[in-house]
Amino acid sequence: MLLKIRWKVVLERFLTRAAVGALKWLKNLDSNGLTHEGLEVILEDLRSKRLPEAK
Numbered sequence: 001m002l003l004k005i006r007w008k009v010v011l012e013r014f015l016t017r018a019a020v021g022a023l024k025w026l027k028n029l030d031s032n033g034l035t036h037e038g039l040e041v042i043l044e045d046l047r048s049k050r051l052p053e054a055k
Helices: 007-029 033-048
Strands: none
Touching: 007 033
């Protein structure tokens, strides 16, 4: 069963979720409005690629 798992997909989804979580954490730490806007653009770009784990 472990050999049938597509590890590339699992790794990609994990890294995407980790990146989105890190961006949201960074957004909440910084009080710079430009940084908030920049992070929102990146998150919107991830959402526009229809990655369900980026929601």
